[in-house]
Amino acid sequence: METRKELLYSKTHEWLKIEGAKATVGLSDYAQENLGEVVYVELPKAGANLAAGSVLSVAESVKAASEIYTPVSGRVWKSTRT
Numbered sequence: 001m002e003t004r005k006e007l008l009y010s011k012t013h014e015w016l017k018i019e020g021a022k023a024t025v026g027l028s029d030y031a032q033e034n035l036g037e038v039v040y041v042e043l044p045k046a047g048a049n050l051a052a053g054s055v056l057s058v059a060e061s062v063k064a065a066s067e068i069y070t071p072v073s074g075r076v077w078k079s080t081r082t
Helices: 029-035
Strands: 014-019 022-027 038-042 055-061 065-069
Touching: 022 029
Parallel strands: none
Antiparallel strands: 014 022, 038 055, 055 065
16 A cells, blocks of 8 residues: 555545645545445535535445545535546
8 A cells, every 4th residue: 555745644545635725635545445346436516515524425336335525625626537
């Protein structure tokens, strides 16, 4: 499992990368490995306002469905899958 110095990690295995006034949220290597093959991801709509700790999205894998939480409060600028 790789830990990158430029990322901030939450206890629930999300990471945060801050670039100026924008932040990107993703899942740690550990969370990705435990989810297994992801078959569906529900992303928030652009413009949605979210409070820290609220559900940002849901990832469904062949093993289970997992909620992904936002580590910070803010407005969703855009949603993308990579």
